[in-house]
Amino acid sequence: MKNIFSAIWAESLKIYRSKILWITILAFVFIPFMIGVLMFVVKNPEFSSKLGMIGTKAAMLRFGNVDWQTYFGLLNQIIAGVGLIGFAFVTSWVFGREYSDRTVKDLLALPTPRSSIVLSKFIVVAIWCVLLSFVLFAIGLIVGGIIKLPGWSSEIAFPSAYLFMVISLLTILLCTPVAFFASYGRGYLPPIGFAILTLIIAQFIGLVGLGPYFPWAIPALYSGATGVGSAQLGIASYIILFLTSIFGLIGTLAWWRYADQY
Amino acid sequence: MAKVITYGLYNQSFWCFNRGVNKLEIMEDVIRTENLSKYFDNVHAVESVSLKVRKSEIYGFLGLNGAGKTTTIRMLLGMIRPTAGSAFLFGEKVSAGSCSLWERVGYLVETPSSYPELTVWGNLEIIRRLRRMPDKKSVEVVIGKLRLTSYRDIKAKNLSLGNAQRLGLAKALLHHPDILILDEPANGLDPAGIVEIRELFGDLASNHGVTIFISSHILGEISKFATRIGIIHEGRLIRELNADQLERLLDKRLVINARNKEAVKLMLINHGYSINLSKNGNLEVTGKEAINHPEHIASILVHAGLPPTLLKVEEEDLESYFLRTIEGNVK
Structure with a gap:
């Protein structure tokens, strides 16, 4: 455990001193703020003409009822979609930067085993992603309060918060294959490319009805982004997602341990 | 410094x-x-x-x-x-x-x-x-x-x-x-x-x-x-x-210059030395005897009325040795 704690401390210092942490937090603050603006415009149609293009776009969107229920649904869909890319970006940075900055060689022949370093990276990625999810949800609540969305009740808020948490965790679990591609590809671009590719493929897979069996489509299905909701998901879907995560974890650990590092 | x-x-x-x-x-x-x-x-x-x-x-x-x-x-x-x-x-x-x-x-x-x-x-x-x-x-x-x-x-x-x-x-x-x-x-x-x-x-x-x-x-x-x-x-x-x-493996040579290089060359060849002309026009002697006893050559040349203007033992620099070693091992 001492190895892990040392490695977590090292990873935390790298993250804390980087601009990336603050950039991702800003991005996750911005997203609910923009959703709030759109909701506000839909709720107050008289503003749409004053806001130009934003107003026009907002007027075109069909959110359904402009209330907390709809707003929470949107936040859940956002974390399933944007989270997939955002968390992949975080993972790419944590793992890929060691290769891009050529610092990985300093981590390979130390008394702290490589496995501890990889695990600590996963732990800080998970904490970072949970923090971003929390930021998105918390700012979402504040923005919803500011624009005075109707229909607040704890019966809506708590299940929505639970749903948001589960979707976030499912999305975070899908970071492990991204870490593998960051290590295998020795940099940032391959894992980000991989994440974008999975998002595109998820759209096509969804069209042919195989979404419940494609790991990267599962969080969105769980959020109800497809309109059908989590009813499509069976135990097999969760097993597939967990297995994907485990393969990503084992693959990354094995890559760091057994692949030639040059 | x-x-x-x-x-x-x-x-x-x-x-x-x-x-x-x-x-x-x-x-x-x-x-x-x-x-x-x-x-x-x-x-x-x-x-x-x-x-x-x-x-x-x-x-x-x-x-x-x-x-x-x-x-x-x-x-x-x-x-x-x-x-x-x-x-x-x-x-x-x-x-x-x-x-x-x-x-x-x-x-x-x-x-x-x-x-x-x-x-x-x-x-x-x-x-x-x-x-x-x-x-x-x-x-x-x-x-x-x-x-x-x-x-x-x-x-x-x-x-x-x-x-x-x-x-x-x-x-x-x-x-x-x-x-x-x-x-x-x-x-x-x-x-x-x-x-x-x-x-x-x-x-x-x-x-x-x-x-x-x-x-x-x-x-x-x-x-x-x-x-x-x-x-x-x-x-x-x-x-x-x-x-x-x-130190021992580095090539050494005695570099000689004189007013009449042709005469010096002939004189030293007659005394059994092996003479080459270097790239910069000096005479070079590579035998052990010459390198260990350059004073013998000085004596020969002075007695023959051909005093050297330059007499110096030069050692191959390390880079040359390195490159020579590598060149000798090209696959």
């Missing part, structure tokens, strides 16, 4: 020599490779390299760029798995999981890289933690040793190449290793810095028993402090020699 630096502070407490080092290790081959080979597809990056480095030796590992130096070093550090053969440190076979070994090994591979957004202190503190060193002062101590005190709170991205190199060396030295494996450690250092580092290595090896394996492509630099030299070319270890052997 380069400042002479002493390392009085590299004392027993800094280097912790009571850490499991016993007399048996003194003659031990601290670093050993057996037929170490690495192939990348059809490229034989390293081929059957077998070498031994004893305790306290400074082994200069010399080769042109792409000769296989860094690949060998990466195999010594368990970063690359050999295609064939093995590497041993302290008699223990090296592998990616040799974590206990790395407590005694400091290294610098290729160009030093640090986390750009972290300060010199931050970069070293990370290594201290990952090396599980309880002594928090060790970072400050090594910063002082490598003359980085004024850069302690400067971000690595703002360091000059020379100071980045010092930071890389500081990471290698932080935990007082028994083995130092260094890949081109003088890169980016100014002449005073090179002298300083050379003296540091000399002190570590001779006074503190540290074994140093150091790669370079500059024989002239390595030969100033290495106790043994290995030359690698196209993946093969083509020559190994002690520093004192190097």
Whole structure:
């Protein structure tokens, strides 16, 4: 455990001193703020003409009822979609930067085993992603309060918060294959490319009805982004997602341990 | 003039020599490779390299760029798995999981890289933690040793190449290793810095028993402090020699100039000397007799009324020897 704690401390210092942490937090603050603006415009149609293009776009969107229920649904869909890319970006940075900055060689022949370093990276990625999810949800609540969305009740808020948490965790679990591609590809671009590719493929897979069996489509299905909701998901879907995560974890650990590092 | 630096502070407490080092290790081959080979597809990056480095030796590992130096070093550090053969440190076979070994090994591979957004202190503190060193002062101590005190709170991205190199060396030295494996450690250092580092290595090896394996492509630099030299070319270890052997292997010649070179040439040929004309028009004599006793030739020429205007024993420079050795081993 001492190895892990040392490695977590090292990873935390790298993250804390980087601009990336603050950039991702800003991005996750911005997203609910923009959703709030759109909701506000839909709720107050008289503003749409004053806001130009934003107003026009907002007027075109069909959110359904402009209330907390709809707003929470949107936040859940956002974390399933944007989270997939955002968390992949975080993972790419944590793992890929060691290769891009050529610092990985300093981590390979130390008394702290490589496995501890990889695990600590996963732990800080998970904490970072949970923090971003929390930021998105918390700012979402504040923005919803500011624009005075109707229909607040704890019966809506708590299940929505639970749903948001589960979707976030499912999305975070899908970071492990991204870490593998960051290590295998020795940099940032391959894992980000991989994440974008999975998002595109998820759209096509969804069209042919195989979404419940494609790991990267599962969080969105769980959020109800497809309109059908989590009813499509069976135990097999969760097993597939967990297995994907485990393969990503084992693959990354094995890559760091057994692949030639040059 | 380069400042002479002493390392009085590299004392027993800094280097912790009571850490499991016993007399048996003194003659031990601290670093050993057996037929170490690495192939990348059809490229034989390293081929059957077998070498031994004893305790306290400074082994200069010399080769042109792409000769296989860094690949060998990466195999010594368990970063690359050999295609064939093995590497041993302290008699223990090296592998990616040799974590206990790395407590005694400091290294610098290729160009030093640090986390750009972290300060010199931050970069070293990370290594201290990952090396599980309880002594928090060790970072400050090594910063002082490598003359980085004024850069302690400067971000690595703002360091000059020379100071980045010092930071890389500081990471290698932080935990007082028994083995130092260094890949081109003088890169980016100014002449005073090179002298300083050379003296540091000399002190570590001779006074503190540290074994140093150091790669370079500059024989002239390595030969100033290495106790043994290995030359690698196209993946093969083509020559190994002690520093004192190097002196004997360098080509020597007697260079002569005179007002009447033709007459001098004829005179010396008549006395049994073998004469060549050098590129710059001087006469060159390469025989042992001429090199060991140039005064005989001076005497012959003066008595013949052909006094030399130049009479000098010239030694082949180290770079020429290096290139000659490599050229003689082109596949």
